[in-house]
Amino acid sequence: NCMASALSPAVYARLRDKVTPNNWTLxxxxxxxxDNPGHPFIKTVGCVAGDEESYEVFAELFDPIIKDRHNGYDPKIMIHPTDLDASKITxxxxxxxYVLSSRVRTGRSIRGLSLPPACSRAERREVERVVVMxxxxxxxxxxxxxxxxxxxxxKEQQQLI
Incomplete structure (x- = not known):
């Protein structure tokens, strides 16, 4: 996995005692x-961020993984272009x-709330409340x-599958 490629003993030694403000650790x-090193022919990420601060606190691990997984995108020197102008969609x-239905899968990041790996039950309820609003x-x-x-x-579950 990408984590195994990016995490040397030296990087681990530098990051192992660091924690984010939400107490997320390396x-x-x-x-x-x-726990799940993956398959030799399918390279998985191999790590998760617990909160937005993880990307800063553990940048020495995450930056090379992001670069590897996103075709050379370097978060230190590049800015991801965002264009939400729906009129440009053709x-x-x-x-x-041929097309009976479609679905959209999204990931979420809500400032101030932990990411899914570190979410408490209360935070999950707050995420749902914010999303519903x-x-x-x-x-x-x-x-x-x-x-x-x-x-x-x-019945609703079956209709949505």
């Missing part, structure tokens, strides 16, 4: 890659004989229905 970052009309603000063709995992019926 050992917690790398545990998933230690295409998107699909033949209904944001989704409720979507109008017209962006509006939809939010299904809470705990409240979904079996």
């Amino acid at each position: 050992d917690q970052c790398i545990q998933t890659g230690v 295409q998107g009309v699909f033949d209904e004989n 944001a989704l409720a603000g979507l109008k017209d063709d962006l509006s939809g229905h939010y299904y809470s995992l705990g409240d979904m019926t079996e």
